[in-house]
Amino acid sequence: MPHTEVERVRMGIDGLDEMLSGGLIRGTIAAIVGTYGTGKTTFALHFIWEGLTRGENVIYISLEESEESIVRYMIEKDWDVEPYRNTSFFVLKLDPTNFNLSINSIRNELPSLIRKFTATRIVFDPISLFEDLFESDSARRYEMFRFVEMLRDQRCTMLMTSETDRDNPYSSRHNLIEYLVDTVILLRYIRSDELTRVRLVLEVVKMRSSAHSREIKPYEITGDRVQVYSQANLF
Ligand SMILES: Nc1ncnc2c1ncn2[C@@H]1O[C@H](COP(=O)(O)OP(=O)(O)OP(=O)(O)O)[C@@H](O)[C@H]1O
Ligand SMILES: [Mg+2]
Structure with missing residues (x-):
């Protein structure tokens, strides 16, 4: 598909959408x-x-914070x-300590929820709590791969958040989600002797089928x- 025909979904963050060549590609994760x-x-x-604000229906799946x-x-x-709540804005709070309930309710109910609400944007915050539920690396890999494939079939634009690895601020906690999704945005702190305060910086690490x-x-x-x-040069 020619570059110009790709439909972009703005994240609504000044500067970042420009770094993404206009936003996320519709239907990607x-x-x-x-x-x-x-x-x-x-x-x-x-x-x-x-x-x-663009008139879309959205679902926020929270594994951490309450509605x-x-x-x-x-x-x-x-x-x-307030006017959007339960009409176009739906929050689903999952209990990450209840493994079977969480994994089954997402897997079984999400496709019908998306259809019922005609949702076009979905958030999982944070997906890393969900990934923590698996007992082994191989189960996590297999199940997350299947999970992301299921999400792809929904044709929504999705955003997952992930905590970083305890020892590596460049990697998600299980170093897995980066491989499965289409776009990865990395947020981190910079502390250095030359800076008098901690800076927050971001980068677009990957974006399939797009310049960034x-x-x-x-x-x-x-x-x-x-x-x-996005116009500032840090280094
Ligand atoms: N009103 C505000 N004014 C300035 N900074 C704010 C304000 N609200 C939040 N912040 C900043 O945003 C940070 C929290 O952001 P947020 O909760 O989105 O982070 P997070 O990455 O989701 O954290 P966690 O991993 O704990 O869930 C705060 O630590 C604070 O620095
Ligand atoms: Mg958070």
Whole structure:
């Protein structure tokens, strides 16, 4: 398909959409990988809010935060999310400690939920808690591969977040999701003797079938937005 015909789905984050040549490709799966506090949930909520304001239906699958805390965070950002709740914005809170319930409810119910709500954007935050549930690396590989294949069939644009490996801030916790998804955005901290404060930086590590920036760019999370300084040169 010629480049110009690819439909882009904006994430709603200034600077980042430009680094992605206009946004995620519709129907693809992206992962945001980052250490705690780097803004994974915030990025995911921007993606959700962008969809809502464009008239899309969205599902937020939370393995960590409650629906109340997600909605409170959006309202703090001055996003009037209430009118969308349970009409075009659906939050599904899963209990990651209950393995069978979590894995079965996602696998069995998600396709019908997506159809029922005619959802076009889905978030999993964080998918790493889901990955933690498997007992062995081989079971995790096999099941996550099947899971992502099932997600692909849904034709929604999806965003997963993943915590990083304890010893490697460049890798997701199980070093698996990067291989399965189409787009990987890495969030991390930079601490150095030359800097008087910790900087947050991001990079687009991969994006299948698309041109994208390979530069490392600083970003800031403020009360109402995320700003990626895509024109700034850090080094
Ligand atoms: N109102 C605000 N003003 C400035 N910074 C904020 C504001 N709200 C959140 N932040 C920043 O965003 C960070 C939290 O972002 P977020 O919860 O999205 O991170 P996360 O990567 O999802 O973290 P975790 O791994 O713990 O889930 C905070 O640590 C803080 O630095
Ligand atoms: Mg989070």
